[in-house]
Amino acid sequence: MVTVCMPPAYVGTRWxxxxxxxxxxxxxxxxxxxxxxxxxxxxxxxELGITPVRYAVLLERAAES
Structure with a gap:
């Protein structure tokens, strides 16, 4: 399972x-x-609190699962 930890700066976002x-x-x-x-x-x-590069990597993993 892939999870993304959110930094404190994004407290309050839906993610x-x-x-x-x-x-x-x-x-x-x-x-x-x-x-x-x-x-x-x-x-x-x-909204996600991650870099676009990290998003692309995680998205690819999510699509493969």
């Missing part, structure tokens, strides 16, 4: 409420925000 994003959360985020843009990168950083 932080559970302490980590599950693979299903990443897949749902991708479905809601298909494609790639600078806006999506900002959303990944703000």
């Amino acid at each position: 932080e409420q559970h302490g980590h994003a599950q693979p299903t959360d990443l897949l749902a985020f991708e479905a809601a925000h298909p494609g790639w843009s600078s806006n999506k990168e900002m959303r990944i950083r703000h």
Whole structure:
């Protein structure tokens, strides 16, 4: 199982409420925000609390599982 720990700066976001994003959360985020843009990168950083590169790695793992 892949989990993403959220840094304290993201306390209060929906992802932080559970302490980590599950693979299903990443897949749902991708479905809601298909494609790639600078806006999506900002959303990944703000809403998920991870870098876009880390998101891509975790998303690939989630898709393979």
